[in-house]
Amino acid sequence: MSVLGRSGCGKTTLLKILAGLTPPDSGQVFIDDTDITSVPAHQRHVVYLPQEALLFPHLDVCENIAFGLRVRKKPKSIIDQEVHKMLEQIGLVDKMNSRPHELSGGERRRVSFGRALVTQPAVLLLDEPFENLDPETRADMQTLYRQLAADYNITSVFVTHNLKEAIVMGDRISTLHDGRLHTYSDVRSFINDPDSGASEEMAFWNQFSEKSPEYLK
């Protein structure tokens, strides 16, 4: 599910409450009808990816990806197998011994995806993960993420303030406004809602296709 909202509307706070990093003032959190409100973060199987692709600087790429499996005390053979499989999927086998500071922004983001997905979380929370990437890398990351999410069958909540990205990344779209989450039944109803801002954006781009080529010079 994509969650759209203006800066400061509480998107990050929402994700941190779901992840167990911030206690809610009121209300409960459920996953599969199970109340996890009082469950500590490390036991929820809900992984939170912050806006910055923050890797552990003292670990190389391989160990960063293996981190979640090591703290769960998985057998070494399983860890090696899963980590290598993930490295192939994110296309960073040749960087497996590199340190985070040796990677580009896009590569760090790929490792952070890999580190999260290898633990097979119940829910993955992404907090504007592609915000600091150039458009081309952003598009590559969107494609990679959708592929990995499908391969691992992961439920995720994707927070963004980019309309196009919300539509591309989400099977369902919600908006957060004044502390209230409104979920649309489909993309068409989202576009048709005047409060979503989608129609204004489409109208903006449409005006250029209606003008003559001289207008664009």
Next chain:
Amino acid sequence: MRNKHGHIILKTGLIIIYLFPFLYLIILSVTSRFPFPEIIPAHLDVSHWTSAFKGEGDLAQSLLVSMIISLAVAAVSTTFGFITSRTFAESKYEHQLTKLAYLPFLFPPVIYASMLSHFFIAGHVSGTIIGVIIGQILIAYPFAILLLRGFWGRTVQQSEESAKTLGASPVQVFIRVVLPMARGILFITFFQTFLISWFEYGLTTLLGLGHIQTLTLRVFGYIQEGNPSLAALSSLFLFIPPVLLLLIYKPSLFRRRF
């Protein structure tokens, strides 16, 4: 070409300036007679060195006392400074608490010690190693807090959050994420607080009541006695442990991490 020669001359000059005091100390320490205006000592005497290495005499004892005091001060200050700086960082009164940590530095250590000496006497720790350690911790501990305060920023907080949601318990987060990230700054803090204690003179004199003879006190004692040979030898002993500490941890200090 002229630049290259200039660099060589500059480097050579700096090396001579930095090395000359140590070489001179070594020469002073192996002679009992070196009257002015002689350039080379007439008579070599290594008896002070052999006594020191055999553990005989006051110098060896002072070296041991200094090591015990400085290692204790550094270990306690760094450990509690780490915990306290984190508490400060998580508190909504962070700025006020940090300002409190500056208070001990309003006074020179010897003035601070003279204000506290009454309590040390009442507590029967004056003139003891424990008393000197406590006194030095009162200076080194707030220094450690201020040094470590900068570690607890957004990067560490987000790393901890990521580790938690990846399944790490609070203990695992601390051991697998926080401590490794803090290794460099912890060593710097340990080293700095070690040096504060190692070279401390005024506070040690007041609280030690003359009974606790650290190496720094010995150096000044020998200088006042007019014993340049022992003063030189104790000065050399004074700089060896800090240099050793630096050499041991230099690779981890200067390895690029972030």
